[in-house]
Each structure stands twice: as structure tokens, then as C-alpha cells.
Amino acid sequence: MPSVTRKTQGSRAERRDQIKARLLAAVESLLADGENFTELSVERLVSMAGVSRSTFYVYFEDKGELIRAWLAEIISELDVAAQAWWALDGDATWDDLRAALNRVVTVYRPHTTLMAAAFDAAAYDTGVRGQVDEMMQRNIAGLRKHIRTGQRTGSVDERLPAAQTAAWLTWMAERGLHRLVRDAADDELNMLVDAYASIVWNTLYAGARNGHADKPGR
Incomplete structure (x- = not known):
């Protein structure tokens, strides 16, 4: 029987992948609109992706x-x-x-x-x-x-x-x-x-x- 820990780890990885995909799509959209990645703030990024700032920092240290x-x-x-x-x-x-x-x-x-x-x-x-x-x-x-x-x-x-x-x-x-x-x-x-x-x-x-x-x- 799969362990609870393994299921939890799998769920976290899947959630991270989902959040990552949304954030990367937002990066591409913002850059296509002329924004510069170097100057792109996390606040702007998470707003575009529809992800909370706290959720971003759960999975990523920074952009x-x-x-x-x-x-x-x-x-x-x-x-x-x-x-x-x-x-x-x-x-x-x-x-x-x-x-x-x-x-x-x-x-x-x-x-x-x-x-x-x-x-x-x-x-x-x-x-x-x-x-x-x-x-x-x-x-x-x-x-x-x-x-x-x-x-x-x-x-x-x-x-x-x-x-x-x-x-x-x-x-x-x-x-x-x-x-x-x-x-x-x-x-x-x-x-x-x-x-x-x-x-x-x-x-x-x-x-x-x-x-x-x-x-x-x-």
C-alpha cells in the first residue's frame, strides 16, 4: 500500500508543476507585451498568473x-x-x-x-x-x-x-x-x-x- 508520505510528496510535486506552468505562461505573456524579465516584479508576475504571493514563495525562492x-x-x-x-x-x-x-x-x-x-x-x-x-x-x-x-x-x-x-x-x-x-x-x-x-x-x-x-x- 502506498504510504501517505509518498502521496503527499506526489501531490506537492503536481501542485508545484501546475503553479510553475501558470507562472511561466504569465512570464511569456508579459515579455510578449514588452516587459523586461530583469525588471519584472514577483507582484506583477503572480497577479498575471492568478497566484497569490504566498503561494509563489511556497514553491519558489524567487523568479x-x-x-x-x-x-x-x-x-x-x-x-x-x-x-x-x-x-x-x-x-x-x-x-x-x-x-x-x-x-x-x-x-x-x-x-x-x-x-x-x-x-x-x-x-x-x-x-x-x-x-x-x-x-x-x-x-x-x-x-x-x-x-x-x-x-x-x-x-x-x-x-x-x-x-x-x-x-x-x-x-x-x-x-x-x-x-x-x-x-x-x-x-x-x-x-x-x-x-x-x-x-x-x-x-x-x-x-x-x-x-x-x-x-x-x-
Whole structure:
């Protein structure tokens, strides 16, 4: 028979998830209206979410902890999406790469507003900054490993400095996802993913395949 303690813990976790969802929806709405997360007060946030101030502080120390809780979840989702790219081998085509990168974009796109809030919060919240830094460094490390593996097997241009190339591609992608993908219409989004795939293909793989990309001219 389940213990009363386990039921209580489960109920509290469910309640926290419900409150978190309402608060995050309020954050997105307020930021979409032009408010700045850094300047957003807890009073304004709970009022928008229809949650009492006391309830907020039952579950979250401050709005930084709210963002940290969300960020931990989205980082896990992005990790899974990125693995599809890093798992590509020498038989992968441009279309395979595009499909893998499209998965990353698809995961990231619904969360651009909250991700922007996380980067804003990182400027003053050491916990958020640590998560953001860890996320970016893990992405860089994963891509660096993929590049070095590809260089050993001949699928990635051996002339590239792996660490620096991984850092550039990771930070360029993060800024592009934030600035370009955020408000793109579906047709524009498809073109953005095409461009993203071509940039990565021509940077990493084309030089190892006699300089010919699968999709010339893109």
C-alpha cells in the first residue's frame, strides 16, 4: 500500500508543476507585451498568473528559481535533439543533417521567449548563469567530440580546429535561434533551417567530400 508520505510528496510535486506552468505562461505573456524579465516584479508576475504571493514563495525562492526549474527541463530536451546530429556518421547526407538540425529548431522554437528570459536572468542570477554556461559548454563539448570523431573517420574536414569551430557554431546557432527563429513564419522558418544546414554542411563536411555539398547553391 502506498504510504501517505509518498502521496503527499506526489501531490506537492503536481501542485508545484501546475503553479510553475501558470507562472511561466504569465512570464511569456508579459515579455510578449514588452516587459523586461530583469525588471519584472514577483507582484506583477503572480497577479498575471492568478497566484497569490504566498503561494509563489511556497514553491519558489524567487523568479530566478522559477526560470532555473524550467531551464533544467528544456536543457534535457535540447540534449536529446542535439544527439541526433552528433550521431551522424560518414554516410549522412545533407538531408540527414537538415533533419537533425530541424529537430533542434523544433524543440527550441516554442521556448524562445523563456530562453531569452533565462539569458537575461543569467546577468544577475548566479544559479541561472551556471545553468546557461553549463548548457553552452555541454553543447560545445558534444559538437567538438563529433568533429574530432569525424576527422578521424574522414567525414569532417581535418583542417578545422575542432574546439574553436565547435564554439563558433554553437554560439552562432544560439544567437540565430533567438533572433531569427523566434518570429519566423513557417515558410521563412524552412528557409532558415535550409540555411543553417548549409552553413554547417559546408563548414564541417563539404571539405571532406572533395568540396562538393549535396545541395549546391544553398
